[in-house]
Amino acid sequence: MQLVWDWFRWLNDATGINLTIFYDAFDRGRFASGFWMTVKLSVVCIAASVVIGVVGAWIQGSRFRVARTIVYWYIQAFRNTPPLVQLYFFYFGLGALIRGVGGPLVTNVTWAIVSLSFFAGAFNVEIFRAGVEAVPRTTIEAAESLGFSRLQAYLRVVLPLAFRISLPALNNNLVNLVKTTTLAYAIAVPEMLYVSSQIWSDELNVPVMMNVLLVCYFVIVGVLVYAMHRWERAIRVPGFGA
Amino acid sequence: MSGKPRASTLPVILPAGERLARAALRERRAGTHSLRLRGSHGWALLGAFVLGCGIAQAQSQPEAPSIFDTLWKWTPLLARGFVFNLAISFIAMAIGTAVGLFLGFAQISLLPPVRKGAWFATHFFRNAPWLVLLFYCMFLLPFQVTVFGVRIPIPDWTKATLGLALPVMANVSEIARGAIQSIPTTQWEAAGSLAFNRRQTLWMIIFPQCIKRMLPPWMNLYAILTMATVLASIVGVNEMMTLTQRALSAENRPGLLLAFYSYVLLWFFVYCYPIARWTVRLEARYAVNQ
Numbered sequence: 001m002q003l004v005w006d007w008f009r010w011l012n013d014a015t016g017i018n019l020t021i022f023y024d025a026f027d028r029g030r031f032a033s034g035f036w037m038t039v040k041l042s043v044v045c046i047a048a049s050v051v052i053g054v055v056g057a058w059i060q061g062s063r064f065r066v067a068r069t070i071v072y073w074y075i076q077a078f079r080n081t082p083p084l085v086q087l088y089f090f091y092f093g094l095g096a097l098i099r100g101v102g103g104p105l106v107t108n109v110t111w112a113i114v115s116l117s118f119f120a121g122a123f124n125v126e127i128f129r130a131g132v133e134a135v136p137r138t139t140i141e142a143a144e145s146l147g148f149s150r151l152q153a154y155l156r157v158v159l160p161l162a163f164r165i166s167l168p169a170l171n172n173n174l175v176n177l178v179k180t181t182t183l184a185y186a187i188a189v190p191e192m193l194y195v196s197s198q199i200w201s202d203e204l205n206v207p208v209m210m211n212v213l214l215v216c217y218f219v220i221v222g223v224l225v226y227a228m229h230r231w232e233r234a235i236r237v238p239g240f241g242a
Numbered sequence: 243m244s245g246k247p248r249a250s251t252l253p254v255i256l257p258a259g260e261r262l263a264r265a266a267l268r269e270r271r272a273g274t275h276s277l278r279l280r281g282s283h284g285w286a287l288l289g290a291f292v293l294g295c296g297i298a299q300a301q302s303q304p305e306a307p308s309i310f311d312t313l314w315k316w317t318p319l320l321a322r323g324f325v326f327n328l329a330i331s332f333i334a335m336a337i338g339t340a341v342g343l344f345l346g347f348a349q350i351s352l353l354p355p356v357r358k359g360a361w362f363a364t365h366f367f368r369n370a371p372w373l374v375l376l377f378y379c380m381f382l383l384p385f386q387v388t389v390f391g392v393r394i395p396i397p398d399w400t401k402a403t404l405g406l407a408l409p410v411m412a413n414v415s416e417i418a419r420g421a422i423q424s425i426p427t428t429q430w431e432a433a434g435s436l437a438f439n440r441r442q443t444l445w446m447i448i449f450p451q452c453i454k455r456m457l458p459p460w461m462n463l464y465a466i467l468t469m470a471t472v473l474a475s476i477v478g479v480n481e482m483m484t485l486t487q488r489a490l491s492a493e494n495r496p497g498l499l500l501a502f503y504s505y506v507l508l509w510f511f512v513y514c515y516p517i518a519r520w521t522v523r524l525e526a527r528y529a530v531n532q
Binding site for chain 2: 076077079080081082084085123127130131133134135136165166168169171172173176179180181182183185186193197200206207210213214217218221222225237
């Protein structure tokens, strides 16, 4: 391993391509933690937003009008305002209200997760609802005649089918979500963009770090897009869609 | 996509599923979610604005000027910032469209290196987050260039414009490619049988048909771009968001936050709403004869 780090040190001496994130142990740790934070943010937000989507779609199909109206306005509010504004609203607005004695109760990382999950969740509710609507009433009736309860029929029959129909739209949204995690920079969450900006202001290697950053995001998003498209093709409903 | 839908082996999926699949395809092509603003959003915003003004009025000192006077005082400055936002969006859109169309045509080139290069460039810039591209241009472009001994300064907002033009370019490229490929191949064959060469076919037959398919996603992209211009405030360009923050710190009064920010949101809504409505109408009109 040391050989590789030394090669990068040599690269800096020979060409001026200053990749401190490889040969400097401190920068390496910082960048790795930033990369890890971006991945963590993405994974947690994806999971949370999918859960929000499923629950929201279920509520939208419920009999309670008040619950349906609340979900409707949640979708409208989060779909149509910029995510940066939402992030500021959670962090500066709600964060100022929920304040413990010795400092903020909720950290900025948690606020970023909450805010981004609700942002992507609003889109997911609509996506899943359309998916659920596509499942015919007769399928649910068939499940009910086999003795499934309403919840069981939803979880075991409707949702698996709806999920396969929803996956292409869901993928678009999740890819968008991963790109939106960069906004957490604005509330000082130490993710990849934030850490990189720290490194380039310490080491003055702005162009190199910029390229590293661009390539890293390209790889992260590229891997996600590739994997999701593979999955999409694998579980596609036969004969459905273009 | 072309022709009539394939016969389904699972004919139990209701039309909602087909609609979702179409929307997903459209979004994938446009690279962004479609903006669906309604009149009720404007009323909700107006409500937030009135509420914010009420809060500000209630919290202000008795001798302080009223909230409406304060907003009115700052309006010329904010308007100047908004014009700046619009200028950035126009120029970024113009550059992005011009280069993006070129890239889109390159994506269907018959030469493999050109095709693959254009494909890679398109997907590279589509996969990179807007904010990262903005930072990229802000920090990498020099603050001035010297051409034949003449120093030309590059102001911040030019760099921000270029930074926003890059993702627009990639999205326009994909929109163009999708539109060209959605034209039935029979059109190409018919043109070929009439002795049009490839370039003539593309320019005189295929592209004119693409324009109306490209228009709705292109306008949607423009509305999204206009909203994204406030990202330039993070890198310190003097646009509306930055000026609002300055105005707020200059006023230094509690309770102005909601009033000012909802005021800014209203400005953007008033500008984007007609575009969004028009996009929906065009989409509906063109969807019939596809």
